[in-house]
Amino acid sequence: xxxxxINFRAMVSRLWPRAxxxxxxxxxxxxxxxxxxxxxxxxxxxxxxxxxxxLLGRDHLTCGEGLWIVPCEAVHTFWMRFSIDLVYLDRKQRxxxxxxxxxxxxxxxxxxxxxxxxxxxGTIRDTQTMRGDTLALNRD
Numbered sequence: 105x106x107x108x109x110i111n112f113r114a115m116v117s118r119l120w121p122r123a124x125x126x127x128x129x130x131x132x133x134x135x136x137x138x139x140x141x142x143x144x145x146x147x148x149x150x151x152x153x154x155x156x157x158x159l160l161g162r163d164h165l166t167c168g169e170g171l172w173i174v175p176c177e178a179v180h181t182f183w184m185r186f187s188i189d190l191v192y193l194d195r196k197q198r199x200x201x202x203x204x205x206x207x208x209x210x211x212x213x214x215x216x217x218x219x220x221x222x223x224x225x226g227t228i229r230d231t232q233t234m235r236g237d238t239l240a241l242n243r244d
Contacts, residue, residue, distance in 0.1 A: 136240050
């Protein structure tokens, strides 16, 4: 087992004692730098099946919803029906890249990222979130 797998499992077990119920847990995503809230009902996609499915099959994300994909360096919006905002994070939950209004049938990647948060289009603009900001992701 790699050091990355050990650290990821420790982080998940600290925040969500039973990983099986993690997908049903709401996560609050706060921009500590700007004192704004990006989401209050984000879901964790921390296993292969949840990461592969992502937001596929959904018609939209409402304000306050999101998906935190861990680990993740790249996403696609193939077969999606709506645009999203993307926030790429490093291991210390600092933003290393943002992408706004990513339309369906696009690819986006950040090789320095450890995870990505998918949010409703316009969230980055509305919260003035930018590269270098630090986020806090807390279990509701």
